Amino acid sequence: MQKLVINFILLCLPFLSLAQHDFDELYQSNASFRDGVDSNMNTYDLFGNDSIFEITIKSNFKILNRKKDTSKYQKAVIEFAFNDSVDVQRKIGVRARGNFRRENCFYPPLKLDFPKKKVKLEMLKSFDKMKMVGNCKSGSTYDQYLLAEYYVYKMLNIMTDSSFRVRLLKVKYYDTGKKRGNVEFERFAFLIEPTKAMADRLASYIDGDSKFYYGQFPPSNRHMVSIFNYLIGNTDYSILARHNMKTMLPNNTSNFIIPLAIPYDFDYCGIVNPPYAIPADVLPIEDITQRLFRGPCEEFEVYQSTLLKFQAKKAMLYELIQSSSLLSSKSKNHMMGYLDSFYEILDDEKKVKEELTINCN
Structure with missing residues (x-):
């Protein structure tokens, strides 16, 4: 888990915060942290791991669901656990995507925007935007449809390398449009390998x-x-x-x-x-x-x-x-x-x- 999260930090490098510590400051001051980042920097493969990656996304989902027809990104924060104990977060943008599902699903699929111009490491620039597929509607039945589609991608991966890879997620969604800001729902989702990253691989x-x-x-x-x-x-x-x-x-x-x-x-x-x-x-x-x-x-x-x-x-x-x-x-x-x-x-x-x-x- 530690290796996975260290490398996901690299993906979310700009403006990263680690608890009360700035990422760059921690990298400069903590030798073990720096060594862990450096040793994995050039070998990490986000989509080469079948474990479930747990994240939290905070945004105003009430507005997002209401504006399914927009191509504009709105502000969001992504969070995940570092070393199973410390929260890491990164400011990103999110927008609804897809055609049929954007218009017909209560929870549209999302595109996550990690601003490319702020990425310092050249190797990460193909990850500036990623597609995330989530449940069309709430409930365990729609969890199963989502998982079935995830396994279809994995079936194609078995048949040919010329295919999009995917990474399974467990996502907690916080709706910042709510006064209390409690967890509104938790669902399975999966990330789709960015097209540029797949093209580089092929x-x-x-x-x-x-x-x-x-x-x-x-x-x-x-x-x-x-x-x-x-x-x-x-x-x-x-x-x-x-x-x-x-x-x-x-x-x-x-x-x-x-x-x-x-x-x-x-x-x-x-x-x-x-x-x-x-x-x-x-x-x-x-x-x-x-x-x-x-x-x-x-x-x-x-x-x-x-x-x-x-x-x-x-x-x-x-x-x-x-x-x-x-x-x-x-x-x-x-x-x-x-x-x-x-x-x-x-x-x-x-x-x-x-x-x-x-x-x-």
Whole structure:
């Protein structure tokens, strides 16, 4: 825990306070603290740890919830425990984000702003803003939807490194708009790896304007994205239109353009199955739990190497869900059953050929 928190301090470096001590003063005066920071500065990976990180966020959530349509950040403070005994805090900005969930959820997802211009360490500048996904509404049922989406990200991490990593949080929200300032609610949430940090990890950069066709994406990438979304029952994405999708290009001087599609936002799918998720009217399905393949139309044979990867990772995907101490029995049964139905299709060559060719794009 101490190593984790020391390094999160680095993320929140500017204007950091440690109890009654200024961070810089403590760094200069306390040799053990300084050594702990220095020894971990260049190796810390916030998203390489599966433990639950506990934080507190203080802000006027009454105003935040009322202004769901704004792109402006409002003042907030983030707090967490240092060495399980001392509180650390940092001034940040927060705003509501997302499209559907911002308009339809009582608690919209947030973007946390750690002002980039005040970050002194170059290695931290890719962490100036981070997306935080929280519960759509209060209650243990919505905790389970949130956790299910978190595990979908972890499933994709198992299948490919070309994916957003996530970090599970337990968040206490203090509404500073209330006179008493008591804890209003405590919920699970998760941070999504910043796009710039992911691009650096993949030796790539973000492309936001170029037009691509399916053939430019490597088969291993376009097939992985398409089949994974079929596995989880997600139709709310588009590789070419970049809907719930980021496109990365490699950091090289080659004349060949090889883009990578990186999907995100997985609440609107059958394996999560929240009550607000319904299929688009133009799709030939009536329920979000019905699978529909939305990948490119190609010969079945070209998909086989990717299908073999799903068979090879089958045990790991099941173990991820089975071993969770956070998912309820009901959630586990639903997610495991959804995996079962996917692998039943994969085990039937005739069926999988039909699924990959009838509704392809």
